Amino acid sequence: MEIPDLVQQELGDEEIRGGVNLGDEDAACFTPTRTLVYRGEGLLSDEKVASYPHDFERLTVSEGRRKTKFSLIYTSEKLELSVPGSRGDAVLERLLEGKLTVSGGIAPDESLAGVFRFSELTLVVTDRQLLKHIGNVTWDADYEAFSFDDVTGLEFEEGSVATAVVLSFNERPERIKAPSEQAPMVRKTLEEALFAYHEVDSLADLNAKVGADPEKNADESGNGLGLESGIDPLVSNDEEGGDGSEAESASAGTQATTAATTEQGTTAEATTDTQSSDVTSVDTDSVEPDTSADPDIAELEAQVAELTAAVEAQNEQLQKQERTIKQLIKELRQGR
Template identity: 60%
Template sequence: MEIPDLVRGELGDEEVQAGVALGDEDMVCFTPSRTLVYRGEGLLSDEGVEVFPHEFERLSVSEGRRKATFSLAYVDTKRELSVPVKRSDAVLEQLLESSLRATGVLDEGETVAGVFRFSELTLVVTSEQLLKHVGSVTWDGDFEQFAFGDVTGLEFEEGSVATAIVLSVDGRPERIKAPSDKAPSLRRTLQQALFAYHDVSSLEALNDAVGDDEEPAPDASGLGLDAGIDPLVSDDDDSEQEPEGPTADTDDGWETAEPDLGSGPAVDGDLAALESQVEELTELVEQQNEQLQRQEKVIKQLIAELRQGR
């Protein structure tokens, strides 16, 4: 693609890293720090170049029948650029990659394999991670990152309307729903990126390579099912023991021997104690999970506000 002289005059010491042709002479050029939109001379307008820095805080995309409009929100202003709808996906992918690279989200050498928009869900598949953004805007600082190095499993649940992608990260499943007509492209892109990262060639091989075979971690509360509970059966039960009390009948005909501790009420009492401790442990685990969820929510809120410069 030939770079117009007017664009070259705006480059300074930068180089054009990628470009998207918009038709006729119009094009979008991407440098490390800016997006340059070139419009050729026409009947109603002169030749010109618009410059959009990549440090925008929020990106929105709206599509009409013929044109897609990108709204870039900066700290103190808002800018818009319009492109033909058939070129909008290519522009969005390059624009997001440029922004993520400029803000340090992408490492050096990390590339974007695909960008997918499903209603209020935007996914970015890179060579090293999956980025997920949910919201009315296409992108802002409130997004999640799932590093491929932390992936412990990948599954797909196909339905008539949507396909659920279940990506397990550190043993925790992340469910992502994609429309069935667009899911195959996302599945293919995500699989290829994960296969390349983990040097495998199939989904089965991937799950074998990343599966978590470690033993479950000890209970963080320090309470296990065996804590404070005497075993119902011990090694000593097989041996006979001499009773400590008298065994002869008394004058009134009643025996005074010790009761059998392994039968009847004693067992019922031990079972009741076990059930009680299991219930207490279950309640404690549920309380800890609720506390962890609240802490996770606070941390995400703090990260979002820090990214927004609050």
């Protein structure tokens, strides 16, 4: 695009970084700090140049049937710029790029990949971050920024009237609904920017590269964890097995205690049978032995009853420890 002489005179020491043809001889020229709009000579007016600094406080956009009007609100004034509707998106992208550069929202060497407006939502995709603004104005200082360094997943959920873009940052999903007619371009822009930034070639490769490692997160979350009731810190976060797991130790302890109880019970039964065989019948009819009269048997029964009660109490304690371990494993996997 040829730069009109009047624009060259207005530039001073600045350079033009981009331009948009507004039809006929009209053009919008963009420098790092302002937008210069050139209007060619007409039947009712002379040629002129209007300047729109990029340090505006707010930006609103009004779309008509043939024209798109931009309102730039500054601290002490309001400027308006009308362009053909077909040039509105290109001008909006350049205006936001200028605003973000001047305000420090993007780096001087950072470039915009795309700008999208959905009702009261405006998205700006750069080559290294996603910027999101929600509100009845198209842009002001109340926006959020999400670095591509923090991306941990990207998904698309297609619907009949809209597509949900689920872009996760540090495992926290940001859901964006894009109308079906704009969704393909949103997807293309996001994928191209993220693929280039993370040096991958497909969505599957991206998610594989940036996806969080649950075992690593669990290990990091477990550092310095103190456990009560004499339970040692976990060595493995595998609930179903693993060398040195507390769940296995608790289960083994239960089995050993149960085996000891069984052995004691068997001994008691054998001793009881021996004592019973020494009882002599008083007549030809069989008589049940009276074990209560034998102090040795009574003492043995008391010992077995005491041991059984102790084992049951120990089993209950081990079960509580197992439940505690399982709960800890669950919370560690959730990153608490």
